[in-house]
Amino acid sequence: MAPEPLSYTQLPDPAQEAAAQALMQTIRCVVCQGQSIADSDADLAGDMRALVRQKIAAGEKPEAIRAWLIQRYGRWVSYRPPVDAVTWPLWAAPILLLAVGGLLARSAFRRRRT
Incomplete structure (x- = not known):
């Protein structure tokens, strides 16, 4: 299966890409467990990067995206638990x-x- 287009492609807006990168550094790869999704080459991490970029491009706030990821994958997915x-x-x-x-x-x- 081909990776999502935004898995390895940055957003055209530098501010949005910076917000996406900052968030991706704080989200743990579910497969690798020792890397953030920004650093992981796992397919699932690529899908998660694409999802973060899509949601940022759609105007969602990073904290709302983090909350959604925590709800979906559990508290463990965040390097900064509440x-x-x-x-x-x-x-x-x-x-x-x-x-x-x-x-x-x-x-x-x-x-x-x-």
């Missing part, structure tokens, strides 16, 4: 780990001084 009851521990964990590390380092330095 902060809500399910994902807040993921956002809070680095801060908590830094705080615990800081407290441990502080207590270790205090013990060395005495």
Whole structure:
């Protein structure tokens, strides 16, 4: 099956293409799982790139397209998951780990001084 025309072809409007590229960098390839759809050569990623470009060219906002992709493929597809009851521990964990590390380092330095 031939790839979608917009899979590898940029939009004629540079502003629209920039918006599409910015969005595609934040959407995970469902097949590759370690690459964004902008970087993946998988057929499905090409279809997703074409879909993003079509929706941007039609005037849809990137956040609406992201919401649609998340609804269709699940939260995992976004490299920037929203902060809500399910994902807040993921956002809070680095801060908590830094705080615990800081407290441990502080207590270790205090013990060395005495």
